[in-house]
Amino acid sequence: xxxxxxxxxxxxKKAGLSITTVSRVLxxxxxxxxxxxxxxxxxxxxxxxxxxxxNQFAANLRSGRSNTIALIVPSLNNPxxxxxxxxxxxEIRKYGYITIxxxxxxxxxxxxxxxxxxxxxxxxxLIIVPCGDQWEHIxxxxxxxxxxxxxxxxFEDLDIPFVSTDNYDGAxxxxxxxxxxxxxxxxxxxxxxxSTPNRLRIKGFRDAMNEAGLSDFSITGDDFSIQNGYLxxxxxxxxxNRPTAIFSLSNTIAMGCMKAFRExxxxxxxxxxLITFDDHPYLDYLATPLSCIAQPISxxxxxxxxxxxxxxxxxxxxxxxVLLKPKIKYKESVKRII
Amino acid sequence: xxxxxxxxxxxxKKAGLSITTVSRVLxxxxxxxxxxxxxxxxxxxxxxxxxxxxNQFAANLRSGRSNTIALIVPSLNNPxxxxxxxxxxxEIRKYGYITIxxxxxxxxxxxxxxxxxxxxxxxxxLIIVPCGDQWEHIxxxxxxxxxxxxxxxxFEDLDIPFVSTDNYDGAxxxxxxxxxxxxxxxxxxxxxxxSTPNRLRIKGFRDAMNEAGLSDFSITGDDFSIQNGYLxxxxxxxxxNRPTAIFSLSNTIAMGCMKAFRExxxxxxxxxxLITFDDHPYLDYLATPLSCIAQPISxxxxxxxxxxxxxxxxxxxxxxxVLLKPKIKYKESVKRII
DNA sequence: AATACATGCACAAACGTTTGTGCATGTATT
DNA sequence: AATACATGCACAAACGTTTGTGCATGTATT
Numbered sequence: 186x187x188x189x190x191x192x193x194x195x196x197x198k199k200a201g202l203s204i205t206t207v208s209r210v211l212x213x214x215x216x217x218x219x220x221x222x223x224x225x226x227x228x229x230x231x232x233x234x235x236x237x238x239x240n241q242f243a244a245n246l247r248s249g250r251s252n253t254i255a256l257i258v259p260s261l262n263n264p265x266x267x268x269x270x271x272x273x274x275x276e277i278r279k280y281g282y283i284t285i286x287x288x289x290x291x292x293x294x295x296x297x298x299x300x301x302x303x304x305x306x307x308x309x310x311l312i313i314v315p316c317g318d319q320w321e322h323i324x325x326x327x328x329x330x331x332x333x334x335x336x337x338x339x340f341e342d343l344d345i346p347f348v349s350t351d352n353y354d355g356a357x358x359x360x361x362x363x364x365x366x367x368x369x370x371x372x373x374x375x376x377x378x379x380s381t382p383n384r385l386r387i388k389g390f391r392d393a394m395n396e397a398g399l400s401d402f403s404i405t406g407d408d409f410s411i412q413n414g415y416l417x418x419x420x421x422x423x424x425x426n427r428p429t430a431i432f433s434l435s436n437t438i439a440m441g442c443m444k445a446f447r448e449x450x451x452x453x454x455x456x457x458x459l460i461t462f463d464d465h466p467y468l469d470y471l472a473t474p475l476s477c478i479a480q481p482i483s484x485x486x487x488x489x490x491x492x493x494x495x496x497x498x499x500x501x502x503x504x505x506x507v508l509l510k511p512k513i514k515y516k517e518s519v520k521r522i523i
Numbered sequence: 524x525x526x527x528x529x530x531x532x533x534x535x536k537k538a539g540l541s542i543t544t545v546s547r548v549l550x551x552x553x554x555x556x557x558x559x560x561x562x563x564x565x566x567x568x569x570x571x572x573x574x575x576x577x578n579q580f581a582a583n584l585r586s587g588r589s590n591t592i593a594l595i596v597p598s599l600n601n602p603x604x605x606x607x608x609x610x611x612x613x614e615i616r617k618y619g620y621i622t623i624x625x626x627x628x629x630x631x632x633x634x635x636x637x638x639x640x641x642x643x644x645x646x647x648x649l650i651i652v653p654c655g656d657q658w659e660h661i662x663x664x665x666x667x668x669x670x671x672x673x674x675x676x677x678f679e680d681l682d683i684p685f686v687s688t689d690n691y692d693g694a695x696x697x698x699x700x701x702x703x704x705x706x707x708x709x710x711x712x713x714x715x716x717x718s719t720p721n722r723l724r725i726k727g728f729r730d731a732m733n734e735a736g737l738s739d740f741s742i743t744g745d746d747f748s749i750q751n752g753y754l755x756x757x758x759x760x761x762x763x764n765r766p767t768a769i770f771s772l773s774n775t776i777a778m779g780c781m782k783a784f785r786e787x788x789x790x791x792x793x794x795x796x797l798i799t800f801d802d803h804p805y806l807d808y809l810a811t812p813l814s815c816i817a818q819p820i821s822x823x824x825x826x827x828x829x830x831x832x833x834x835x836x837x838x839x840x841x842x843x844x845v846l847l848k849p850k851i852k853y854k855e856s857v858k859r860i861i
Numbered sequence: 862a863a864t865a866c867a868t869g870c871a872c873a874a875a876c877g878t879t880t881g882t883g884c885a886t887g888t889a890t891t
Numbered sequence: 892a893a894t895a896c897a898t899g900c901a902c903a904a905a906c907g908t909t910t911g912t913g914c915a916t917g918t919a920t921t
Contacts, residue, residue, distance in 0.1 A: 192907055203871045208909060219868055238643045242583045243907035246876045251580065261609035264602070271599035271608075275626055283644070285621050288613055305576045306621070411804070443808045466749070467805035470781045530877055541901045546879060557898055581877030584906045 191235040199231040200224070207232075211239070251307040254493065257287040257299055259316040259338075259377075263409060265436055265463050265482070266314065269336065272486035273312060280494055282309070291377065291408075293317035300326070310493045314338050318379040320345075332496040336489045338380045339506075346505045348489045352382040355478040355511035356389030356432075359460050362476070362513060363430045364393065367523030368458060370401045372428035374417045374438050376409035386434050386462065403428070406438065414441020422449050429458060429522055436463035439475065454520030464514065474516035481509045529573040537569040538562070545570075549577070589645040592831065595625040595637055597654040597676075597715075601747060603774055603801050603820070604652065607674065610824035611650060618832055620647075629715065629746075631655035638664070648831045652676050656717040658683075670834040674827045676718045677844075686827045686845045690720040693816040693849035694727030694770075697798050700814070700851060701768045702731065705861030706796060708739045710766035712755045712776050714747035724772050724800065741766070744776065752779020760787050767796060767860055774801035777813065792858030802852065812854035819847045 193211070197204045202224055209218045210228040231237075245251045254277050258266040274284045285303060289296035296316050300323075303311070310332040315323060320340045327333040327345050339347035363371055373390050376383050387404060394402050406417045414433060418441060421428060433439040439461035446453060453459050453473040464479035492505055531549075535542045540562055547556045548566040569575075583589045592615050596604040612622045623641060627634035634654050638661075641649070648670040653661060658678045665671040665683050677685035701709055711728050714721050725742060732740050744755045752771060756779060759766060771777040777799035784791060791797050791811040802817035830843055 190907095194907080204908080205871060205873095205910080206869085209870095212909085219870080221869060224869080238639060240584070240645065240907050241643045242580045242589065242645055243876090244909070245580045246578070246584050246878085246907080247909040249876080261612065267602075267605050267609055271605055271626075274599065274624055278626070283623050283640075286612055286624065288609075288616070301576065302621075305579045307578065307580055440804055440808070447808070465805070466778055467803070467809070470778070470785070470809050471805070472808060472810045528877095532877080542878080543880080543901060543903095544899085547900095550879085557900080559899060562899080578877050581906090582879070584877080584908085585879045587906080 190240070191237050192240065193237075195235055196228060196231045196237055199235065200227040202228060211237075245307060249307070251309055252282045253285060253306055253308050254282050254310045254312065255285050255287065255300075255303040255306075255308040257289055257296060257303075257311070257313045257315075259289050259291045259314055260409075261286070261288045263435075263437055264465060265480075266337075268482050269314075269486055272483055273490060276487055276490040280490075289316045291316050293319055297322050310334075310497055312336060312489055312493060315340070316377070316380075332493050334489045334493050336485055338382055341381060346492055346507075348485050348492065348507045348509070349382065350480040350485070350511045351508040352385040352511075353389040353392075354508075355462065355480075355513070356386035356434075357393045358389075358511075358513050359432060359462075359476075359478050360390045360393035361397075362515065363432065363458065363460060363519060364397045364399065366430075366458070366519055366521045368428075368430040369399055370426070370428045371399075371430045371432055372403045372405070372421050373432040373434065374406040374414055374421075374442065375404055375434045376406065376413070376438065378407055383434060390432060406434075409435045409437055411437050411441040411444070414438035415444045416441070418442045418445035419449075422451065427457070430519070431457060431459050433459065433461035436461060436465055439463075443471075453518050458519045458522075460519055468514075468516070471518075473518045475518045476516045477514050479512045479514055481511065484509055528578070529575050530578065531575075533573055534566060534569045534575055537573065538565040540566060549575075583645060587645070589647055590620045591623060591644055591646050592620050592648045592650065593623050593625065593638075593641040593644075593646040595627055595634060595641075595649070595651045595653075597627050597629045597652055598747075599624070599626045601773075601775055602803060603818070604675075606820050607652075607824055610821055611828060614825055614828040618828075627654045629654050631657055635660050648672075648835055650674060650827055650831060653678070654715070654718075670831050672827045672831050674823055676720055679719060684830055684843045684845075686823050686830065686847070687720065688818040688823070688849045689846040690723040690849075691727040691730075692846075693800065693818075693851070694724035694772075695731045696727075696849075696851050697770060697800075697814075697816050698728045698731035699735075700853065701770065701796065701798060701857060702735045702737065704768075704796070704857055704859045706766075706768040707737055708764070708766045709737075709768045709770055710759050711740065711742045711770040711772065712744040712752055712759075712780070713742055713772045714744065714751070714776065716745055721772060728770060744772075747773045747775055749775050749779040749782070752776035753782045754779070756780045756783035757787075760789065765795070768857070769795060769797050771797065771799035774799060774803055777801075781809075791856050796857045796860075798857055806852075806854070809856075811856045813856045814854045815852050817850045817852055819849065822847055 193204045193207045197207045206220055207228050210220055210225050215225050256273055258270055261267050270286055277284045287299035293316055312334050314337045333345055335345055335347035337349050339349055406413050431442055433442055451457055460476040462478045464477050468475040468477055531542045531545050535545045544558055545566050547553055548558055548563050553563050594611055596608055599605050608624055615622045625637035631654055650672050652675045671683055673683055673685035675687050677687055744751050769780055771780055789795055798814040800816045802815050806813040806815055
């Protein structure tokens with residue numbers, strides 16, 4: 186099928202040296218093993234002429250290094266995770282590693298299966314957005330020495346490093362923004378309930394409401410999806426005493442809200458105010474530019490990759506757990522009603 | 524570091540059989556090699572108890588099969604390609620294969636380097652959105668027997684299979700839509716000029732204009748980016764005799780247009796009409812819902828993966844080249860001006 | 862001239878699988 | 892009772908690297 190691949194034997198023959206020497210030169214260990222300049226030249230020349238492409242599988246089998254990192258996210262359909270995946274993929278490339286991306290589809294059983302498959306590819310590290318509240322399978326890998334970093338979602342009580350947004354702060358600030366604009370009756374539409382970000386966002390929301398002495402709020406929903414946002418909004422709109430503002434816990438949920446608004450002829454912000462977690466380039470061009478809590482996706486990705494490789498390269502053990510401050514972007518979708 | 528991995532030897536010992544037999548049972552070749560039922564049971568039991576995870580690197584080294592497909596796109600930042608990547612990734616997973624995603628950053632030299640790196644991972648197939656007009660390096664792989672499928676962009680004169688949108692048809696129809704709505708002076712903002720889709724879109728645009736006897740059009744731009752859309756729109760707006768409609772050749776370009784419009788206080792569709800290639804969930808919720816030429820991303824991805832595996836599994840040689848019809852979505856952003 | 866160290870490489874095993882082949886033993890057939 | 896075939900496995904080589912070790916030869920030192 187494929188044209189006969191050249192291997193280091195071919196190079197060795199052509200250069201008149203042993204495969205040991207070829208391997209050492211090609212791996213930049215020439216100095217360390219005192220290979221002569223002329224030999225080095227000969228080998229490099231032969232490799233180039235023969236169009237040599239090293240066989241990573243053989244190399245890994247012997248060395249144990251796969252130069253492969255696994256990334257598992259709950260849903261690549263969600264633009265938030267797609268953005269993270271794309272960023273992480275390119276960051277990891279900079280280290281000469283490749284990324285294998287897995288999608289758990291918000292299903293913990295699938296997550297476990299993916300993880301198993303990935304382990305058989307001898308991954309050297311794992312970046313994961315865990316999709317449920319079970320952590321044993323991840324903890325086990327971590328304890329066995331596999332560098333693991335959680336991003337976005339994480340386990341508060343474990344020592345597995347993570348990089349995420351300060352979700353409490355984001356939700357607290359966003360809620361306060363609504364309150365300061367006179368909103369007293371606010372509905373929050375949430376995503377996956379058992380995920381840490383969701384829990385902390387809810388906590389931030391509750392705390393802000395409680396501190397302001399407000400108790401007329403609702404928390405509904407159960408998925409970071411357009412569907413969920415749409416459904417819950419429709420339900421909210423059927424109440425006789427509607428909320429004056431909706432706090433959406435994701436990009437996708439907000440799109441569902443807008444869909445419902447459109448169908449019911451509800452205007453933002455005249456009839457109802459809306460603020461959402463997650464930024465998106467399109468938000469500025471919407472009928473009403475959408476206020477949002479922008480998560481530092483790019484920084485999260487970069488830092489996660491950096492941590493991973495500092496552990497990989499320096500065997501540094503210190504578990505780092507980092508929360509980055511989000512940025513509230515105030516736009517017209519939030520109306521002052523007092 | 525990592526806990527001592529169990530291998531096929533450990534299982535063989537535990538089951539009291541040879542590694543040959545273990546391998547055959549675990550690979551489902553038990554019947555073929557007439558391994559007894561009891562032996563099969565013993566081996567499966569031992570594998571489970573020991574938490575055996577096969578070493579794909581060793582398996583591949585021996586068998587030559589890597590269960591790996593490479594995907595190269597010009598830019599993961601572009602939501603269009605991100606969508607494709609996510610879809611293809613999940614489709615390929617269904618076949619038990621994994622995907623390695625490379626980003627060429629619209630740079631042909633990077634594309635070549637990525638390709639080299641990927642080859643060293645013994646990829647069994649390649650799905651690529653080639654980013655330039657050089658095809659020798661891809662053709663070479665294809666001729667050497669590597670299954671290759673181009674998507675979105677492709678080379679018209681080669682026999683490498685491709686799956687893409689009927690870009691000519693999409694552009695022609697969109698332009699006709701504008702003309703039918705009374706537009707006589709239309710500006711087209713294009714992306715990467717030497718890409719086939721761009722060329723065909725331009726051709727569709729030209730043909731539609733010419734057939735209508737219209738010659739007052741312009742074609743500018745050189746990149747599928749927000750930047751480019753923004754810049755070219757600003758330039759267009761400075762003309763004394765402005766076009767009445769803009770035809771944007773991508774999602775990203777359209778965002779640049781809208782940015783410029785906003786800054787210059789231009790309203791869609793009152794002051795100018797806009798239609799763009801590529802659909803996006805947000806388009807419906809924009810200040811003015813954007814007319815678009817929706818490409819069947821999901822179908823393109825599915826078909827490409829299907830073709831790839833039909834070639835991989837059946838060694839079918841017939842090169843298939845497929846163009847899928849896009850769907851014009853007419854929305855308020857195009858105004859009737861006569 | 863003898864000794865000691867540096868220089869420049871090659872040998873051979875090993876990583877964990879897969880696979881062509883062959884060889885016992887059992888069973889059916891004549 | 893002899894022959895033929897089926898059943899159930901094991902041997903051993905191979906995939907293409909990496910790597911610990913060791914051994915010549917050359918050069919410097921006394």
